[in-house]
Amino acid sequence: MTQTRVMKDTLATSPRVVALNGASLVAEAIRQTDPDVVAAYPITPQTILMEAFSQMVADGRVRTELVTVESEHAAMSVLIGACAAGARVQSATSGAGLAFMWELLWCASGMRLPIVMHLVSRSLSAPLNILGDHSDVMGARDTGWVQLFAEDGQEAYDNALQAVRIAEHPEVLLPVMSAQDGFSISHSVERAEVLPDELVRSFIGTYAPAHSLLDIERPATFGANDDRQFFALHKRQQYEAMERALGVVSAVGQEYGDLTGRSYGLLEAYRLKDAELAVVLMGSAAGAARAAVDKLRAARVPAGLLKLRLYRPFPAAAVAQALAGKRAVAALDRSAIFGAQGGALFLDVCSALATHGAAPRMLSYVYGLGGRDTVPSHVEQVFRDLEAVAREEPALPAQRFLGLD
Amino acid sequence: MEGMVEIRWHGRGGQGVVTASELLAEAALLEGKFFQALPEFGAERSGAPIRAYTRLGPEPIQIHYAIAEPDVLVILDPTLLDTPGLTQGLKPEGLILVNTTASPDQVRSLLGATAGAVYTLDASAIAQRAIGRPIPNVPLLGALLTLLPLVALPSLRESIQRRLQGRLSPAVVEGNLRALEEGAQAVRREQSPHNGIPSFREPSPAAVAQAAPVWSALDPGGVILRPGSSIDYETGSWRSERPVINWDRCTHCMLCWVYCPDSCFSVQGQRLVDLDYTHCKGCGICANQCPPKCIEMVPELVFQEG
Known part of the structure; x- marks a missing residue:
């Protein structure tokens, strides 16, 4: 090439x-x-x-x-x-x-x-x-x-x-x-x-x-x-x-x-380095999540965002590194996988953290199914939930539904 | 797994290999014994050599893998006798039962086997008489139970009835039961008597080792870069019937050459000259297409028996 x-x-x-x-x-x-x-x-x-x-x-x-x-x-x-x-x-x-x-x-x-x-x-x-x-x-x-x-x-x-x-x-x-x-x-x-x-x-x-199917000199x-x-x-x-x-x-x-001038990595961390609470997601809802992070930061809530650009192969080491030391992490899935212990992205994030020795409190959210909009206040609610689990308040249900709980 | 017996069945697709392995398992069910019947298929079809396995024992069987070191070998097709590695792994004190017209001593020399006691039965002939088709599985089951009382003969009768009744005519069901009895009586033994079944042992690492190249050395995606590599795959072993050309009547129209899916016919100077039996699967398309009907499908057994 x-x-x-x-x-x-x-x-x-x-x-x-x-x-x-x-x-x-x-x-x-x-x-x-x-x-x-x-x-x-x-x-x-x-x-x-x-x-x-x-x-x-x-x-x-x-x-x-x-x-x-x-x-x-x-x-x-x-x-x-x-x-x-x-x-x-x-x-x-x-x-x-x-x-x-x-x-x-x-x-x-x-x-x-x-x-x-x-x-x-x-x-x-x-x-x-x-x-x-x-x-x-x-x-x-x-x-x-x-x-x-x-x-x-x-x-x-x-x-x-x-x-x-x-x-x-x-x-x-x-x-x-x-x-x-x-x-x-x-x-x-x-x-x-x-x-x-x-x-x-x-x-x-x-x-x-x-190799080429049409290369008659070197058949394959x-x-x-x-x-x-x-x-x-x-x-x-x-x-x-x-x-x-x-x-x-x-x-x-x-x-x-x-x-x-537009560099791309495996993922994009937004105000994540000093964050204690983190949201992980992929796709078009990232903008609403950034707005939520900004608003909460202004209110001194240590919120941060991790947006994945690459999902397969799953960048487990980079995800674990980005989320190291966080007190509570929520993964937001824009799909339903029924009967699993959380969304697909959630499960990947959990296994990345577990295999790299980190153990923050974890929440799984399903959001945006069938064209449902996701707005900053939805993501703010996720951070409020994260604050609660980080304070070891009574456990929320493992599977959450953004805007539908 | 003390007391477990492992049987490896060798035959061709269509000879009732898998059915035999399952009939025995179902008979064991009727007796409250524990069992497993496991077929081993490739992508091949009718006529291709296949294997099946049966395990019988007094305790639940929790293992699920091919039998590498069997106690018993049952060979349903005499044309397989010269297959390399056919008796591989057979325990020295094991038993070989073969469907053939040959004597046990002839079979031993054909197999080149050093292990096991050899028994023979012309099961195809028994089945031909009993049900009108040379399917050797049921007579061989009769013989096997005479040699080794793995289950009682009446249990096997019942498993045959359960499986066949309603699916085949009463005459064929009766024929199968007669074939079972006849097989039980007609089995021929070698000079030296059989020593009984050895006790179960896990297969040795050597017996289950899978020869394979290092994965990283393979061409990615399974692309095959050597043209004509299918020549190495000798599909002629799948054949149960052989096309034989009557050269006197051949018009050299080449339709056999056109239709043969395995390119077995060779042409020289616009004349058909040869047929490659190493790769001919015996599908019979050539015989079906031949306009002057000069290709006849002849059972392989005819050639083996000379």
């Missing part, structure tokens, strides 16, 4: 400041990364993203072969075949669409194909609901994909570009899912900076797959039967690749920062 570093000074006059929604920003990112093949099926709230991209294809602004398939199952199948053939490939989906891809998600990661998928996350029915939450992403959290969460359109755009580099990194070779919250980000027009095409091109470089078989003597060994390799992705996500985020 060739990666050319572009000097910061070439950027000085280059970025375009635009007013676009998150979906359009990602459509622009797909155009700029110029994938060989995109296969997708429309589903709300992703539809406007793929509509915008297909318009670019129709207008000849990108050379991508856009395959309009009959389902998301077919979309992912097309990408797996095209990626094995050596193409750079991407897709986008939402909610039930991602659920329908589920078995292929495992094929993509197991075959170590660097597919990039943009997710406009939404709830899973029933009752029927097409609005934003993280049920779809969290349902795919164990499928072997790297998962990035964006807080706003700018981050969704920036993550979309970095996803290509992360996926194709020879130490990783895993598919990457880059998520933005349905409607609140995907349909929300905000100020964002779009890089010049040239800069994107040099940042992502060209893709030179190690992909996705062959793997009997009991080999299957576990290949899964063992996948674990290693996931572990290595931690370092690659950091390095790519740093390099992106050198180019653009």
Whole structure:
């Protein structure tokens, strides 16, 4: 893989400041990364993203072969075949669409194909609901994909570009899912900076797959039967690749920062260092949480926020380090996992803390399901709850429901 | 697990290997004994060599793994006798029961086995007479229970009836019961008598070691970089029937070459010249397609018996 570093000074006059929604920003990112093949099926709230991209294809602004398939199952199948053939490939989906891809998600990661998928996350029915939450992403959290969460359109755009580099990194070779919250980000027009095409091109470089289905000089078989003597060994390799992705996500985020002034790490701590009470979350509710932290800090409540950008692989060491010494921690999940002892993010945070020897009081919150808004006063209530458990007051129920308790 | 007996069944898909392992387990249930029947499948299909395992004992059985060092080997298909490693792990004082027309002494030399006492039974012929199909599992069960009273014969009769009644015709159910009796009486033994069942022991590390390359040395994602590697996979062992070409009637139309899923037919100078039995699975598609009907599917047993 060739990666050319572009000097910061070439950027000085280059970025375009635009007013676009998150979906359009990602459509622009797909155009700029110029994938060989995109296969997708429309589903709300992703539809406007793929509509915008297909318009670019129709207008000849990108050379991508856009395959309009009959389902998301077919979309992912097309990408797996095209990626094995050596193409750079991407897709986008939402909610039930991602659920329908589920078995292929495992094929993509197991075959170590660097597919990039943009997710406009939404709830899973029933009752029927097409609005934003993280049920779809969290349902795919164990499928072997790297998962990035964006807080706003700018981050969704920036993550979309970095996803290509992360996926194709020879130490990783895993598919990457880059998520933005349905409607609140995907349909929300905000100020964002779009890089010049040239800069994107040099940042992502060209893709030179190690093997290709179409290389008749060096024939290769992909996705062959793997009997009991080999299957576990290949899964063992996948674990290693996931572990290595931690370092690659950091390095790519740093390099992106050198180019653009917007650096990305695994997570973002806000007023957390001297905090005693901490809230952990991902996605578009981070802004409301920051507002709550500011308000409480003004009232001398030692509140802090930890926003995760990378969810898979879970940056356990960084999370444990960021939360070391806190008296009480709440993890806020924008999805429901029924019958578990808390939300998915909550469980990951708990295990990160436990395996690193920290034991703050912990609370699990479910919030924002099916498009429900999260406002600063909701998060303030979380901090009030944390104050109570930190004072060893009578235990609250282990599973809390933001705004619904 | 004192007193537990471990049986390893070898046969081909379609010969009732798994059914045999389960019938014995169900008979043990009827007697209040403890048991386990465990099949071992790959991605193969009918005709492919498969294994199954049965454990029987006086106490609950809590282990769940393949039997590496069996007390008893039952071989349902004589064409498997020259399979490398067939008797691997058999305890020295164990027992080998084979469906074959050959004598126990001939079987021992075919197997190259040093362990175990060998017994034989022409179970296919018994089944052919009794139920009209050469499915050897039930006669072999009869023979096995004669050699080792793992369960009483009436218990096995009942497990057969429970399983087959309502699913097969009364004539076939009766036929199976006759086959069981006949198998119990017709088993042939080697010169040296059997010494009884050894006591259970956990398999030695060597017996259960799984040969595998170091995981980090594998190509990621299971990509296979050597073209034509399926040549190493000798699927010819799956075959129960062999396509035989009547060259006098072959018109060299090449439809067999077109349809063969395993590319077994070779062509030279626009003429069909050979058939690769190392990879032919015996699926019979060639015989079905052949316009002049010059390909006949012949049972493998015919070739083994010369």
